[in-house]
Amino acid sequence: MSNTRCRIAPSPSGFLHIGTAKTALYNWLFAKKTGGVFILRLEDTDAERTDEQYVHGMCEGFRWLGIEWDEGPEFGGVPEKGAYGPYRQSQRRELYRAEALRLLDEGKAYKCFCTKEEIDAFRKDRPHDRFMSPWRDAAPSKVAAMGDAPSAVRFKVPEGETVLHDVIQGEVRWNNREYDDFVILKPNGDPIFHLAVVVDDAHMKITHVIRGDDHLTNAARHVMLFEALGFPLPQYAHHPLVHDEQGRKLSKRMHGANVLDWRDDGYLPEAIINYIALLGWTSEEENREFFTLDELKDHFTLERLTKSAARFDRKKLDWLNGQHIRRLSVEDFRDRILPILEAQGFDVRARTPEWLTRVAEICQGKIPTLNQIVQQTDFFFRPVTPYEEAGVKKHFHMDGRLCLEAVLGVFASTDDWTSKTLHDAVQALADRMGTGLRKLVHPIRLALTGKTVGPGLFELAELLGKKTCLERIEDALAYIAALDEL
Numbered sequence: 001m002s003n004t005r006c007r008i009a010p011s012p013s014g015f016l017h018i019g020t021a022k023t024a025l026y027n028w029l030f031a032k033k034t035g036g037v038f039i040l041r042l043e044d045t046d047a048e049r050t051d052e053q054y055v056h057g058m059c060e061g062f063r064w065l066g067i068e069w070d071e072g073p074e075f076g077g078v079p080e081k082g083a084y085g086p087y088r089q090s091q092r093r094e095l096y097r098a099e100a101l102r103l104l105d106e107g108k109a110y111k112c113f114c115t116k117e118e119i120d121a122f123r124k125d126r127p128h129d130r131f132m133s134p135w136r137d138a139a140p141s142k143v144a145a146m147g148d149a150p151s152a153v154r155f156k157v158p159e160g161e162t163v164l165h166d167v168i169q170g171e172v173r174w175n176n177r178e179y180d181d182f183v184i185l186k187p188n189g190d191p192i193f194h195l196a197v198v199v200d201d202a203h204m205k206i207t208h209v210i211r212g213d214d215h216l217t218n219a220a221r222h223v224m225l226f227e228a229l230g231f232p233l234p235q236y237a238h239h240p241l242v243h244d245e246q247g248r249k250l251s252k253r254m255h256g257a258n259v260l261d262w263r264d265d266g267y268l269p270e271a272i273i274n275y276i277a278l279l280g281w282t283s284e285e286e287n288r289e290f291f292t293l294d295e296l297k298d299h300f301t302l303e304r305l306t307k308s309a310a311r312f313d314r315k316k317l318d319w320l321n322g323q324h325i326r327r328l329s330v331e332d333f334r335d336r337i338l339p340i341l342e343a344q345g346f347d348v349r350a351r352t353p354e355w356l357t358r359v360a361e362i363c364q365g366k367i368p369t370l371n372q373i374v375q376q377t378d379f380f381f382r383p384v385t386p387y388e389e390a391g392v393k394k395h396f397h398m399d400g401r402l403c404l405e406a407v408l409g410v411f412a413s414t415d416d417w418t419s420k421t422l423h424d425a426v427q428a429l430a431d432r433m434g435t436g437l438r439k440l441v442h443p444i445r446l447a448l449t450g451k452t453v454g455p456g457l458f459e460l461a462e463l464l465g466k467k468t469c470l471e472r473i474e475d476a477l478a479y480i481a482a483l484d485e486l
């Protein structure tokens with residue numbers, strides 16, 4: 001095993017956002033590719049914004065995608081894993097305190113007794129200046145005289161420049177004058193995000209921090225803290241955020257911002273993984289877009305992460321989903337659609353596994369999302385009326401009636417009830433009638449399924465069985481007759 005250690009550090013204040021899933025995926029792929037370890041750490045210090053329900057939603061999202069963590073907190077009955085725990089920041093407060101006190105001892109941080117009112121007044125008077133605490137260079141006697149008065153711990157931002165060599169952004173430089181002496185420990189002893197994230201990354205021996213570029217400005221503070229604490233700096237890679245189809249930041253409220261929305265809409269986790277991989281990474285094989293998880297693990301490199309923001313492209317996602325559906329074994333596909341059919345109240349348990357597999361087989365190449373299996377197969381499980389209106393207008397007229405009468409006779413005398421025999425019999429009928437096969441196919445399809453499109457007609461007729469087919473054609477004839485009488 002290599003020493004690569006990557007992490008995803010979400011704040012569980014919502015569901016698993018597609019952007020967080022993307023960040024997790026890149027870390028996970030990089031860890032797997034290099035034989036390293038992927039860690040889940042919950043940044044749950046903000047008790048008010050943390051809700052166990054969100055922790056659950058987030059972890060469930062990772063599980064559904066198949067992004068398993070090698071180290072991380074207890075979840076769903078699986079105990080905490082890993083030697084660098086605990087993996088929830090809320091349980092690591094003492095560690096942050098200890099490191100903040102060390103910085104205090106070493107003169108790299110100081111106690112600031114300024115009240116909120118004083119700071120607010122400063123900011124109001126001098127909105128463009130950085131806040132300089134009068135306690136930065138206060139005499140030790142003056143500090144001692146304050147005793148236990150409430151104080152924050154502020155980091156003493158050093159003079160000079162901070163430089164980061166980011167894998168994606170290249171060299172980034174900041175003039176430290178742009179930064180206040182930022183608080184690292186609040187008066188109540190709680191750490192500020194910047195301290196917690198650095199202490200955790202350092203103590204958990206994180207080697208690579210791949211995260212959204214909304215954290216790039218924070219990175220300056222993180223580099224300063226790493227240097228002050230004397231820990232080796234991880235390799236940073238700040239990747240761009242995902243934009244919506246209009247080029248705006250992907251809103252949390254948008255349907256689909258939650259990874260599990262896609263599950264509910266009938267998308268495969270394999271397709272979502274493939275799609276989000278492409279939202280900021282390109283293969284060295286030009287124009288290649290389809291990847292399985294194993295292929296991504298083989299091909300993924302940090303060097304091919306892109307610098308520009310990707311736009312969400314629903315068409316591409318749908319295409320990929322269709323491709324991943326086609327790639328499943330028919331049994332796997334069948335097992336994924338059965339719960340969807342059951343949820344519709346269709347009695348799939350009354351059918352044999354062989355029959356269900358055949359149904360799966362004739363639909364697998366047709367649907368872009370799993371949920372569309374319902375409209376492709378509902379006629380197997382429930383009556384076909386009402387017929388599709390446009391179909392009735394087009395196919396249930398005088399000609400259609402004559403066709404269906406002829407087909408009824410042919411079907412009634414067919415005993416070898418297979419798609420091939422049915423096809424040949426209807427073809428022979430078309431030849432006798434001096435018409436094309438399609439002319440017959442349309443009214444038969446409408447009679448058997450109530451629809452104008454669907455799986456292959458002779459295949460579905462075979463699966464419906466002779467009795468049902470004859471009944472449905474008779475029903476359609478009665479329906480047309482009633483129409484004619486109107």
Ligand code: GLU
Pocket residue numbers: 009010011043197211215
């Ligand atoms: N908790 C931060 C977030 O959810 C992540 C911080 C980091 O990756 O360094 O955006």
